[in-house]
Amino acid sequence: MAIPEDDLTRMAQIGAQTTSKDTYATVKLALEADGTGYSGKSYKIFLQGSYGNDTNIIKESDVDVVIRLDAIFTYDLSGLPLDQQHAFRSSHGVATYTHHHFRKDVLGALTARFGAHVHAGTKAVMIEPFYSRRKADVLVATQHRKYTWYVSDREGEHGYMLGISFHKSDGTRIINYPRQHRENLVTKNQQTSEWFKHIIRIFKNARQHMIELGHIKAGTAPSYYLEGLLYNVPTHCFGVSYVDSMVNSINWLLAADRSKFLCANEQYKLLDGNGDVTWNSQDCTTFMQGIVVLWNGW
Structure with a gap:
């Protein structure tokens, strides 16, 4: 017997929105606190996952948050000819504030707000649910650029696909493209x-x-x-x-x-x-x- 239309209609409905929205607002506020090691740097906070994509169901409770540092970036030059790769490398040095520093500072900001409810996982930082606050996973990432062409850093003289870069606890770097x-x-x-x-x-x-x-x-x-x-x-x-x-x-x-x-x-x-x-x-x-x-x- 096929699943009836009435049951499918029920299964198609979106999950809780209000508590997820409130959880995201609470986490975002903690990440935007003054005095963090990254507070003076360029970064962006956004949702990913089922809630961010409006595909969440009632039984899904996690809120997936990304904090992406834009002050530094990882890059992929494999699609560029050698002369453009050389031009890029000639224009860029080594960052002094790294992903490791950023992750440590984000952990500090979250722990200052949520205390023992914060746990560093293999990929993301997990914040336990508490009363109406849902479980949240915070992915600490840096900007990633997959370059399609490069002449210089000046506007209109380069192109790239924007993604995120983050590290697992074993040091493995992962590149993904949540915006796309x-x-x-x-x-x-x-x-x-x-x-x-x-x-x-x-x-x-x-x-x-x-x-x-x-x-x-x-x-x-x-x-x-x-x-x-x-x-x-x-x-x-x-x-x-x-x-x-x-x-x-x-x-x-x-x-x-x-x-x-x-x-x-x-x-x-x-x-x-x-x-x-x-x-x-x-x-x-x-x-x-x-x-x-x-x-x-x-």
Whole structure:
């Protein structure tokens, strides 16, 4: 039996907004405190993840916050000819205030506000929930520039793709592109008359049911990758009804060559690339098998 339209309508609804908004405001205020080691430097605070992308469901409680230092940046010159690489390196020295200093100062600012509720994780800094405050993960990052051309630092004489760079606790550097991810989801949602993000939320709620029923393990299908998976589905698969959108999307995904899929940021392959920014194809297959079982056995 297919999942009825009424159940899909319920599963498509967005999760709590007010408490997430208040949590973000509280964390942002702590990060913007006077007297931090970075308070006089250029930085930006913004949301990423399900709440930031308007794809959160009721059972998702985390608020994902990024603080990005813009006073320094990492870079990728691999797409430039050698003369442009040389011109860039001739214009840039070594930063004295590093990502390590920034992370230490951010930890200090968060601990000053939230005390023992702050815990440094492998990637992000976790702030425990407290009363109405939701759990928050703060990613400490620096600006990353993937250069497409370079003559000088003067305006109009260079071009780059803007991303973020951060380090895991073992020192591994990770590059990602949350702005492109978010903007591409918005565009896809507009192209599908807003069906796209509704179907993402249904997939996420389906994942929760699958975990509870033991069809998949927790962690098999992170929200970021489900968004990327559905980003690859053609726009014509969305619309008319939730049942039609789900049947069309699932059938298309089962028939497609998923090895060619891109992440929603369009900078990485979705499957089997760098393990820190791409999804394991076996986990993707396990999720797809599980959602078919869930759909047929509802």
